[in-house]
Amino acid sequence: MRSSGPGCHSRLVKTSEELPLHQRLGAEFLRRIESGEWPEGEPVPSESQLCAEFGTSRGPVRQALAMLRSTGSLVGGRGKPPVAHRTTPSQPFGTFLSFTQWARSIGREPGQHTLEVARRRAAPEAAARLGLAEGEPVVELVRLRLLDGVPAMLERSTFVHEVGRVLFDFDPDTGSVYQELLRREVDLHHARHTIDAVAAGPRDAELLRIAIGDPLLRVRRLTTSGRGVPLEYADDRYLPAMATFTIENTVEGRTVIGRYRTEED
Amino acid sequence: MRSSGPGCHSRLVKTSEELPLHQRLGAEFLRRIESGEWPEGEPVPSESQLCAEFGTSRGPVRQALAMLRSTGSLVGGRGKPPVAHRTTPSQPFGTFLSFTQWARSIGREPGQHTLEVARRRAAPEAAARLGLAEGEPVVELVRLRLLDGVPAMLERSTFVHEVGRVLFDFDPDTGSVYQELLRREVDLHHARHTIDAVAAGPRDAELLRIAIGDPLLRVRRLTTSGRGVPLEYADDRYLPAMATFTIENTVEGRTVIGRYRTEED
DNA sequence: AGTCAAGAGATGTATGTACAAGTCACCCCC
DNA sequence: GGGGGTGACTTGTACATACATCTCTTGACT
Numbered sequence: 001m002r003s004s005g006p007g008c009h010s011r012l013v014k015t016s017e018e019l020p021l022h023q024r025l026g027a028e029f030l031r032r033i034e035s036g037e038w039p040e041g042e043p044v045p046s047e048s049q050l051c052a053e054f055g056t057s058r059g060p061v062r063q064a065l066a067m068l069r070s071t072g073s074l075v076g077g078r079g080k081p082p083v084a085h086r087t088t089p090s091q092p093f094g095t096f097l098s099f100t101q102w103a104r105s106i107g108r109e110p111g112q113h114t115l116e117v118a119r120r121r122a123a124p125e126a127a128a129r130l131g132l133a134e135g136e137p138v139v140e141l142v143r144l145r146l147l148d149g150v151p152a153m154l155e156r157s158t159f160v161h162e163v164g165r166v167l168f169d170f171d172p173d174t175g176s177v178y179q180e181l182l183r184r185e186v187d188l189h190h191a192r193h194t195i196d197a198v199a200a201g202p203r204d205a206e207l208l209r210i211a212i213g214d215p216l217l218r219v220r221r222l223t224t225s226g227r228g229v230p231l232e233y234a235d236d237r238y239l240p241a242m243a244t245f246t247i248e249n250t251v252e253g254r255t256v257i258g259r260y261r262t263e264e265d
Numbered sequence: 266m267r268s269s270g271p272g273c274h275s276r277l278v279k280t281s282e283e284l285p286l287h288q289r290l291g292a293e294f295l296r297r298i299e300s301g302e303w304p305e306g307e308p309v310p311s312e313s314q315l316c317a318e319f320g321t322s323r324g325p326v327r328q329a330l331a332m333l334r335s336t337g338s339l340v341g342g343r344g345k346p347p348v349a350h351r352t353t354p355s356q357p358f359g360t361f362l363s364f365t366q367w368a369r370s371i372g373r374e375p376g377q378h379t380l381e382v383a384r385r386r387a388a389p390e391a392a393a394r395l396g397l398a399e400g401e402p403v404v405e406l407v408r409l410r411l412l413d414g415v416p417a418m419l420e421r422s423t424f425v426h427e428v429g430r431v432l433f434d435f436d437p438d439t440g441s442v443y444q445e446l447l448r449r450e451v452d453l454h455h456a457r458h459t460i461d462a463v464a465a466g467p468r469d470a471e472l473l474r475i476a477i478g479d480p481l482l483r484v485r486r487l488t489t490s491g492r493g494v495p496l497e498y499a500d501d502r503y504l505p506a507m508a509t510f511t512i513e514n515t516v517e518g519r520t521v522i523g524r525y526r527t528e529e530d
Numbered sequence: 531a532g533t534c535a536a537g538a539g540a541t542g543t544a545t546g547t548a549c550a551a552g553t554c555a556c557c558c559c560c
Numbered sequence: 561g562g563g564g565g566t567g568a569c570t571t572g573t574a575c576a577t578a579c580a581t582c583t584c585t586t587g588a589c590t
Contacts, residue, residue: 079582
């Protein structure tokens with residue numbers, strides 16, 4: 001295998017040497033598709049050729065191809081070689097969850113003004129979503145998020161107390177709460193985003209510099225751990241001119257999601 | 266093992282004898298998980314037991330398990346049996362695309378008032394999205410969609426002419442345009458939904474019986490064929506009180522999407 | 531020249547084997 | 561009685577093989 005230039009930066013991920021063969025093959029194949037080495041729309045080398053090139057049996061090669069097929073990077077059929085297909089990649093969990101990572105991924109500079117960070121008793125809706133009794137202590141964080149210095153979103157997060165208390169050792173004006181929680185090994189694993197539209201209230205309007213009643217794109221998010229324990233409930237209100245959400249789906253069931261700057265789409 | 270009686274256990278999987286073995290196994294396993302025969306959170310039978318039960322080798326069993334693993338219906342790891350996990354299923358393509366199918370899937374009665382169906386020259390935005398020159402003929406369809414008789418959404422669809430002309434033989438007040446197009450073997454394969462919020466204009470307000478400026482949840486949809494040819498561009502405006510969209514994603518990259526009645530979530 | 535059939539080559543499916551690596555229960559020993 | 565090792569069992573990975581099925585080209589026949 002051609003493991004030249006192994007990812008020296010990836011301490012979180014195992015080095016290529018110790019990964020299973022079919023995963024290394026899959027990564028290599030994906031690199032070739034995305035680099036254009038296997039051009040879009042062109043058939044890729046046959047399984048036998050790949051087996052010969054990497055000196056393996058058909059098993060690992062087929063596992064790798066199946067992985068790419070499931071993500072849509074390969075399409076095609078029986079009897080003829082599969083065809084490379086560059087797809088719009090689904091935004092990874094972190095990018096979709098973290099405003100900071102998202103902003104950077106679209107080449108904008110994220111910013112924030114923290115308006116409030118307080119330990120208080122859970123409000124009715126947040127308590128219900130987090131599965132807490134009303135009045136249990138939680139940590140609330142309210143921030144105005146900026147893109148290139150311009151107000152873009154108003155974020156109201158409610159953390160269960162065990163998670164939220166780490167925020168008191170952290171200045172939410174300096175960076176990404178999401179990354180800080182990851183660093184503390186909080187198991188952010190699953191998120192459910194519910195999207196609708198609301199009219200701006202007085203406070204929304206004042207902070208986002210719009211008129212009361214103007215439409216806002218609201219995303220309510222419940223983040224849970226790997227075992228389904230709620231960790232955070234958030235109510236994010238975007239200026240529609242600054243961000244849109246996209247969902248792409250196909251008859252085969254593949255789904256990719258994204259959040260984009262409005263003008264860019 | 267092959268010489269054991271022909272099909273002595275094959276009656277257990279009766280789904281269409283001509284499907285490949287691993288697909289039949291996958292369907293059967295999924296049925297057992299969803300029916301509770303393999304209880305949530307409990308380890309499923311080991312691969313050897315499944316091989317014995319269905320009289321196959323490990324290969325098809327493992328392919329079927331891998332399929333369920335990729336959809337999140339099975340979780341678990343090395344050394345210990347995988348654990349059944351009932352997941353909220355992703356809404357299939359048809360349900361997500363068709364208002365009619367969606368309404369029925371949530372137990373509501375869909376309805377529609379067709380306001381316009383006309384062959385005309387493409388408007389600038391629709392033309393750009395459909396990849397047409399401005400002024401090329403298209404078919405526009407404007408319908409007010411109802412849930413249980415109550416206005417829920419205003420739909421403005423623009424079809425490329427080749428697709429849209431079948432609508433003149435079809436009464437859009439009677440049912441689902443989507444199903445009619447499928448029946449005519451139009452290759453609706455891929456859809457990209459862009460979600461944002463807009464203020465209701467005069468016509469929106471009048472038809473949806475709200476005030477001008479009230480927030481609406483807008484979904485712009487570009488539907489394309491399997492080869493990427495644009496077929497339809499739509500601008501759907503939902504009353505936020507009637508529908509929300511949800512996106513669920515995990516660190517492993519699985520994504521499920523849904524559209525729900527607002528109160529039900 | 532056009533048409534159709536045969537065949538080569540590709541992928542899809544299925545089996546059998548072997549070993550590596552992880553989990554768990556049990557038992558021995560301290 | 562508790563701690564730790566051992567071994568059976570399970571899943572993960574890899575290879576070799578065989579055959580089915582589909583695609584596309586080649587070539588003979590009309």
